[in-house]
Amino acid sequence: MSNSIYHINKGINKSIEFQGLRAQYIWYFGGMVIILMVVFAILYIAGAGTVICMAVIGSSGTYMSIKIFVMSKKHGEHGLMKAMAKKQVPKVLKSYSRRLFQTKDKEEKK
Template sequence: MSSIYSINKGVSQPIVFKGLKAQYIAYLAVGLVALLILFAILYVIGISVFIVLPLILLLGTGLFFLIFHLSDRFGTDGLMKFLAKRRLPSSIRFRSRNLFTSLNATTHSINPQIKKR
């Protein structure tokens, strides 16, 4: 007797749409909304459509190429890892060993009054 329910084998897989992976879909959507708002602002200000439209098309093309490049280069979590690694300091300097010498060996705390549970 077989089950009538099919098993969804892609439950833990990241979302992919037209080659874009995971969060890059949201980045592209936010960028397109920003371009739409920029177009509206420039049009309301009174700049000619013959100037605004090519500018928006050029920025939109650049946005698409940038987002697809980031998606291909870093994948689903690579961009977050890349940006996090850039924020790590190359070295940590300290001028005194007082903090480390004052640690109690049994409790591993600075204050010897605090008991380890």
Template sequence: MANSVYEINKGINQPLVFKGLKAQYIWYLGAGLVILLILFAVLYLIGLPTMVILAFIGTAGFFLFTKVYKLSKTYGQYGMMKKAGRRLLPRVIKCRSRRLFLNQ
């Protein structure tokens, strides 16, 4: 069995980790790279100069990598989903009547 160059941590009850990215952030980075590839092809077919396209895609790719790694480091495996779910919870539950709690 040959050893892989890349080490993927898939232990029991452990998040999938690849080069410092955790869990769903691997998919976010992959989707972003596919979008950049499609954008490169569209800009090339439009006829923009190749060096301009490469500069734009390189800059966008740099910002994509830094943003995804920052999200992964900040929120961890489930933190971003927890933050999104927290917005759906009410801040306060008001009960203006005692009828709910009285036995009738």
């Protein structure tokens, strides 16, 4: 049996990358694993068969893993946060009154 060496850091002042996952996606993947373990325990305690538990956990784990890897590859280190922030910015600012702009001019003249 050979020893496996996993490189976590790629250099100084660079974000952590592990097996293709970057930055916060490593945390998302860890959270997914913990959630899947809890769901398996709940299903097993509820009396579901082991085969059913494994099928549910296996299929949902595969789906979520693929989604996390796709998001990591698509958005990169900060891209997901930028995409979420972009949704918060309004596309259009509407003003039905000129009053806001007129009061500012008077204050500047004083």
